Amino acid sequence: MVALMPAAPPGAETSLRLSVTHPGGGTSGSRTVTLRCGPPGGEHPEAARACLELEGSGGRFEHRPDGRMCTAVHAPVVARAEGRWKGRPARFQAEYGNDCVMLSRTGTVFAF
Template sequence: MPHLAARALAGTALAAGAFTGAALPGTASAEPAAASAQPAPGTSLRLTLTYPGRNTSGTRSVTLQCAPTGGSHPSAARACAELAASHGAIDRSPDGRICLAVYAPVVARAEGRLRGAPVSFRTRYGNDCVMRSRTGSVFDF
């Protein structure tokens, strides 16, 4: 009979651990590491500029990573700060700079993950100045 009581108590303790998600001493947990141990979702983008109106091959690409900041973008820290300030918006209201009305089209593309979410951005601008007035440092390479 004493073994029966011990088994009942052990069974109750195991059931309580299952409801709380806690592992009992000496038992292996089937749960993966806590979600807080995983890094926060960051930004990892492939940025490409294409100039369709030019006779030469005018495609340039860089990578941009935020949290942690890195990649081949020449102003990665500034671009990441601007993306954070705009809550992840790549294209936003013009910044007020004066751009000439010269038509020299540029296509800006961003593919990858932005703040942890998949992103596929593609917009055609009339020229580099207009593009930079709307995207800041993100496409300034």
């Protein structure tokens, strides 16, 4: 879920700390990057595209599945975001059955 405050003035700062964690099993570990928008930057490998996707969704991190076919292999992954979206506090956390399902629901934002 994302929690956003009232609209911020145009050009307000966007800086998000994004993490992907694989709890337990043989895929345990965590990756973390910073995403900045306006202009796109930070450590995210596809910052410009991730910023465009967030802009298009009004700052929502999750959307309907994109239609890709994912296996039913259970390898839990937790996606988290915390920071500011256009100057407003933003926080998101969700657990998915595997990386494919996560990417289907979050697009490029958590693709790092």
